[in-house]
Amino acid sequence: MNKHRIHRVAKLTGLSKDVIRVWERRYSLVKPSRSANRYREYSDEDVSLFRFLKEELDRGQTIGGLAMEGRDSLLQRMRASSIPKQQELAPHSSLLDELISRLDPLDKSRFELQLNAAIAVIPFEEAVQRVLLPLQRRVGELWHEGQVNIAVEHYVTKIIQQKLFAVINQLPANEFGPRVVIACPTGEYHEIGAQAVTYLAASRGCHVYYLGPNLPLTDLETLCDRVHPDLILLSLTESKSNEEADHLLHELRTLSQRWHVAVGGKGACAMEHLLENTGIELLDDLGALHNRLANLASTRQRAFH
Incomplete structure (x- = not known):
């Protein structure tokens, strides 16, 4: 996770350095660490929170009212509404x-x-x-x-x-966040996309189980029996023959009868016409993924209130 000094935070957020210092001192929503040279260092999460606070102010909120919510509540709302431009x-x-x-x-x-x-x-x-x-x-x-x-x-x-x-590995584990299982099914060896999704889900407060490439769906089902996921995300990057696609869809339907299942990647997009009316979600770009994670976080937040 990156660390940013205050001049960089000001550039990334559009807030002045004076405003950042005042918000930090008066409202304690952000507590930067200190470098060996005693410079303030802010995390990526701090930068995102400052951006969110600025957006809320632009919508008519007051910084005092926002501060009363507390950092954890603001972070939850930020993640739930985090849709990339x-x-x-x-x-x-x-x-x-x-x-x-x-x-x-x-x-x-x-x-x-x-x-x-x-x-x-x-x-x-x-x-x-x-x-x-x-x-x-x-x-x-x-x-x-x-x-x-x-x-x-x-x-x-x-x-x-x-x-x-x-x-x-630097992200805090969120034991109470939505449980998301991420994997690449049998025959899928390209896992960069799945790893990026793991980061995005974890950074939004999800409790993530990353299972890697070439995972038989029967073994995935065994694990899901134990962890009871709120969502299963599968990365499909390879083009498949009609026979392979039919076999995969049969297995995915079995999973989707018990848990929410979503697929993404080039291979998934190529199967879009086959996914209709199956109950299996297609996340065809990062925007769709962000929306799905935001909805998941929002649903979990409502369940605890």
């Missing part, structure tokens, strides 16, 4: 071009320095949507076109996975 989903094209240029020939030091520098100055969720996932897609396409060696594709994939898991 379309421009935030746009890939950072110029940066991607520069990163790709470092791969042939492979310049490991400059590639990693530039990637690390780019994602260190923006909230990690924005880095996922604008840099990491688009980079993975671009490199995958270049490999399919024969312009990038498979070893280089594996190298980039592992770098992205390391960054995702490093941040996921």
Whole structure:
């Protein structure tokens, strides 16, 4: 999870440094850590909360009234209403071009320095949507076109996975959040998308079980019997024959009779016509995923009130 000094927070949120300090001191909604040099350091979650507070003020709320809700309540509302703006989903094209240029020939030091520098100055969720996932897609396409060696594709994939898991491991476990099981079914080995979804769900307060690639759905069902998920999210990236699609849908229908099941990825979008009237949700882009997670958080919040 990134740490941001106050001048960067001001730039990311549109709030002045004076306002940030006053809100921090007077209302205690944000408690930044201190660096070795005693500089204030704010988390990605702090930045998101400041943005949410500013949006609420623009809607006519007062900072005093918002502060009375408390940080935890505000974070819940923030996550429930967190729908990404379309421009935030746009890939950072110029940066991607520069990163790709470092791969042939492979310049490991400059590639990693530039990637690390780019994602260190923006909230990690924005880095996922604008840099990491688009980079993975671009490199995958270049490999399919024969312009990038498979070893280089594996190298980039592992770098992205390391960054995702490093941040996921820093997120606090929310024992009482909606239970979400995320996996790639049998024959699905590309797990970057599922890992990114794991981060997005965990960052919104979900209690996530990430099960990885190539998981037989019978074993998934066994686990779900024990954890009773509020939602099962499956990543389908591979195109399937009619026979394979029919077999998968049969298994998914069995799951969907007991739990809410949603699918995403290129392979899922290719099966859109087959999913009609099955009770299986299609999350065909990040916007749809955000909406589904927001609805899930909102439903759980209402259940506790």
